[in-house]
Every structure is written in structure tokens, then in C-alpha cells.
Amino acid sequence: MSTVEPAAPDATTPAPAPAAAPSAVEVRETQREASRRDEIAPWLVALEALRRKGEPEWLAAQRDDATARFARLGFPTTRDEAWRQTSVAALARTRFDNATRGALDDALESMPAFRFGGAFAGREAVFVNGRFMPELSSLGKLARVRVRPLRQVLADDPDALCGLIGAAADDDKHPFLALNLAAFQDGAVVEVPERYTVHGPIHLLFISTGGAASHPRVLIGLNRNSQATVVESYVSPRGAHSFCNAATEVLLGDGAVLDHVRLQAESEKAYHVATTATRVSRSATYRSHALTLGAALSRHDLGVRLEGEGADVELHGLFVSDDAQLHDTHSKLDHVAPHGTSREVYKGVLGGRARGVKNGLIVVRPGAQKTDAQQQSRNLLLSREALVHATPQLLIHADDVKCKHGATTGQIEDAPLFYLRSRGLDEEAARALLVWAFAADVVSKLKVAPVRESVERFLRERLPAAGAVPGTRA
Amino acid sequence: MTMLEVRDLHANVQGREILKGLTLTVNPGEVHAIMGPNGSGKSTLAHVLAGRPGYEVTQGQVIYQGRDLLTLSPEERAREGVFLAFQYPIEVPGVSNVYFLKAAANAIRKHRGLPELDAMDFLALCKEKAALVELPEELTRRAVNEGFSGGEKKRNEIFQMAVLDPALAVLDETDSGLDIDALRIVASGVNKLRSPQRAMILVTHYQRLLDYIVPDFVHVLADGRIVTSGGKELAQELEAKGYAWLEKEPAPAASR
Ligand SMILES: Nc1ncnc2c1ncn2[C@@H]1O[C@H](COP(=O)(O)OP(=O)(O)OP(=O)(O)O)[C@@H](O)[C@H]1O
């Protein structure tokens, strides 16, 4: 990995004719534009190199559009409303190469830790730096569910995904999403047939290695009245300077039920940017559990459209940030159809000099009467230097709706702390127990035991006095 | 050895002096009742003894089993055998009662050089102690005090006391909020915990409790000082006459 030097002035470009002295504002704008172009230039070169011959035409056209959009938008800056608290300047200036063999070995060495003790054997697809690794995957237990590498689907049936890629994720204003579409090499396509219930969770494991950038793309489709649990986990070996820019699209047919777990536990030096975009049809249920534990900088855009009457959505989120980590989640619940229900609870635990951003938007469209939407963001600060920006927003265009939102940020309270200490727990242990308790309701909602246990293990290791924190089954 | 000796204790809460020269001596095996009007400083005394941060002692001494209690952290006091049953027990959502109590009991046992209890032994102990105050076992598994009724919270405090086996227990209005049946149950639990090695300080407004838990001494706390002390008859006198008559009497030698 290397940092791009600011480009030298291009000697072949004639200097602009001296005109009336530009205003300070104009000068600043010009400078910004120049630095933006410098920033994306190496990315555009890298995109060009990723171009593959023989892709279906529709995809090539989509990629061209996406590339143009990315070139036009550039990387967001803190002057963009949606990125006010999250600077990606350092990420934009970093040049990522292809993974070296050594980095891959690191990843393989870390594999056991990422594998949840083999809990998902037979239902697990593994990707390293965005590419499917058949020799690491095991997909033997899937019966009628199809879990296939995206690249293979494109090869086998070039038009199968036409109209599906980008069907949920709208990249008009999101440069990283455009970048993903322009750059993705592979990913997963999960398809569950009508009225079929998948027993046992499907695991999509994305491993990033040091110095590598990847743009994995996932498409999950649940046909009418089917049910499944899909776990996406994003990891990288300790110390890896990786960049993962993921995009997941979920399409739920009428009456379908998806439990969607997303675990981000990348290295403390990693950059992780991701979009999850879900469309929920009539009487379908979408439950998202997003656990954000790793990376130096992590941004997740989670958008859900409730398109069919009676759609039911739950978003459970937990981020645990320490040191200089920055965790940013922007969620959007878009109620389009009537009688939709959405419940969102996001919790953040921040220590050290961590920064957290939780932006939550609820939109109720004109036709979406009888919407019942509730959104809560609760944050616990463990140090004076930690900071969180929690911004709930409501945009309501229907009159017969119930909407509630709230955001709270606080420290560990004195009264319970004293209560626990007065029973003999030392201060550290009492604090650890209270942090544990704060996170407990989000963690306990995780029905996938290996993931829940790994989050509990993470919390136990992270909390200073692990002794006071309950075992997996107290 | 004396269990507790409080000498000329002055304490501030948020910069205001609440305890204004309180003196009290408690011996092992004794039960002392402290009564007094609202706001006189009873809970402040209880919290100072338990070591609540923010309660600032400006003058005086507290000697517990021959040691300076005031230099110890709340957890050290608990491990040394001081227990406070809170007037308003705190809810701790997400922390299971038994889990928390096991961590507490083992911290105390470790401090006393006893082996830690494993889950099985601890559950057996809980069962036995919960029966003492007729606390439904289901409540011991729930989050600490969360959604408990007022009476259940008070019972839970005595249940915790029974499990932690303190040398000095301070019960701050454990009787308030209890109906007569619950009061009888809790009092009988407390009586079973009386022993020659253990001392108790009962803070109460009502003679009622003292019909069930008969104290060795009764003290009246008013305006941050013990203004009068006596035997159990004093409680009856207070019940009949209220506190007003005390204000006219000079404070006994106990204060200052
Ligand atoms: N945390 C606190 N912050 C501010 N003032 C306090 C605090 N705790 C107690 N006080 C004040 O100290 C005084 C004594 O309060 P304390 O709770 O000790 O009284 P009490 O005798 O226990 O009364 P009650 O019979 O109502 O329980 C009161 O005036 C009260 O308002």
C-alpha cells in the first residue's frame, strides 16, 4: 500500500489566460475541484484495469454509467451532508494493490477464527478480497437453495441478473456504491425458492487481506413465502490495511421472512464501507442485525423500502468502538405502502477517542397510511474523549401514522454503579457488567448462536474486567 | 470488639451539611433502630456508611471492626462485611439477579479467603435464601429489580443480604411499601439473620416494624444529629407523640 503523492502540475497544460483576478471563493472551488480530480485519478486507472472482456452488454453499460457517476461525484467530503462527520480523505488517498501471497497466507491462517468453529459447514461461501474461493467454501447442505458465486452466474446465464443488479441499491448520490458497481469482481447470489424454508443459516464470509481493495456484491432473493437466515461476515487479519467496499441487495417476495445478520469485525486498521439495500413486499418480514465491531473507519448505509402492504421490518444494531475507531451508520426506513411496521434499535458503546455517527431517517410516503414506525438510538460513552452524533429524522407525508423516534447519549450512571459496588463488585467489574447489560438486548436477539457467542466473546475481551461478565449461558 | 463506632460525624451532600455531629456505637449482636423525620439525614448516614461517592465527610470518624471505614471503597466495605439494603433499590436492566449476586458473593468469598462457589452450589444457596423471604425463584433469575413491585424490591434486598452474609447490615426503610403480610415475611427473614456476630441498623418511620424485629436500642435522628436514644419503649413513645416534642429537649451528650 502506498499513499499517492499530490500530482505534479501538468506541464503540457497551457496556463489559463490571465483574466480578472478570481475571487477567493472561486480559487477555493478550483482548488477543490483539482484535488478531487487528483484523488480519483488513480482509482479510475484501477477501474480501467479491472475491466473484463466478455461481460454481458447490459452489465458493461451499467458499469460505464457507474464509472461516470463515480468520476462525477468523486469521494465525498465533509461538506456533503451525509458525510459531515466522516472524512474519507485518508482512504481516498490510499492506493490499494492486489493482495500479495503473504497477505493471503495471513488470511488463511486466521481462517479458523473466522469460521465460527465450523458451525456453518455445508452452507458457507468464502470470498477472499472479493473473489470466491471454492476450495475454502462448503455448500453441500443447501438442497433447493441456490448459493452461487456471482461471476459464475454471469458466465452460466448472462442475462439472469439483468435488472436485478441495482434493483434495490440506488447509487445516484452514493459514490462508494457507484464504485462498487463499477468495480465488483465477484460476490454471492442467494436464491430461495417459493414456499421453501431453509433450515440453518447460510454464511457468506468475506475476508480482506492487507493492502487489498475489494468490492464484493451480494444479491439475496427470497421468493414468495420462503424463509431463510443469511449471515454476512466481513473480517480481516489483525493489522491488515484493507479496504472493503461492499454492496448487498435484498429482494423479499410476498410473505417472505429473512433474518439478515451482518457482522463487521475487520482489522483495527481497515476501511470498511458498505451499503445494504432491501425491498420488502407485501406481508414480508425483514429482520436485520448489524454488529459493527472492527475497522478503523466503517460506514454502513442501511436502506429498507417497505413496498408492500403490511411489511414488517426490524433493525437491530450494535457498534462497539474504541481507540480512534469511527463507526458511522446511516439508516433509512422508507415506508411506501400502508400498514407497514418498522422497529429500529441501534446501540453504540464508545470508548477511547472513538467517534460514532448514527443517522436514522424515517420516510412515510403519501400513500403509506397506518404506518407504525419507531426508531431508537442509544449510546453509551465510556470516556470523555469519545463522541457520538446521533441524528434521528422524520419525513412524514401521510396523516394517519404512528411515528416515534428518540436518541439518547449518556455515561454509565452513578446509581447502578454504586449499587453493584455496594455488593462487593469492584468498580471495573461493575462498569463491565453495566456495559454488557447495555448491549445485552441487541445481542440476545441474535438467534444465530455462533454469531451471538462470538459477539459475546468479543465484548468479554473488550471489557476491562471480563470476570464480571456472564458466560454464554449464565 | 466494637462493630461500629461513629464519632462526631459531619457530612455534606452537594455542598450542604446534612450530618451535623452524629455519634453512635453498635456492638456485635445488637439491633439498633434509627427513627426520625423526613430529611433528617437517615439515608445520608446509610450512604456514608456504604461509601457512596459524592457524600463528603468533613469531620469525625467511623471505626468499623477496629478499622477506619472511611478510607475504604464501597466494594472493600462490602467485602469487609458492610451491607446496605437500599431505601430505593436500583433497577439494573440486562443484568440477571443471580448472575450479579454470584459475582458479588464470590468477590466477597475470595476476599475472605474462601473458595469460590460454583454455579450448582450457588444456586442451592440462592434457593435456600430466597425461601427465607419467600422471594419467588423466578424473580431471582430476572434482571436486577427490573419490573419488580416495591415490595419485591425490598424482599430482594433482604435476599441479597442473606446470600452475602454481612457482619453489619444497614436496612434503610426496608418496611416501607410492604403490606402487612409482606412485612411479616420480611421481618421473619431478618430475625432469622440475627446472630451474636451480626449487628443491624434499622432505619424506619414506623413502630410497626419494631413489633416484629425488636430492637435493642432506638435512636432519634433529627437535623443531622442523634437527639435522643433509648430502649424499645422509645419507639412507642414516638408513635404516640410524634417528633415535635423532641425539638424542645436539649440534645443528649451523644452529640458533640
Ligand atoms: N443526592 C442528594 N442530592 C441533594 N440533596 C440530597 C441528596 N441526598 C440527600 N439530600 C438531602 O439531604 C437531606 C437528608 O436526606 P436523607 O435522604 O438523608 O433524609 P432521610 O432522613 O433519609 O429522609 P426520608 O425519611 O424521607 O427517607 C434532605 O434534605 C435531602 O434533600
Ligand SMILES: [Mg+2]
Ligand atoms: Mg431516607
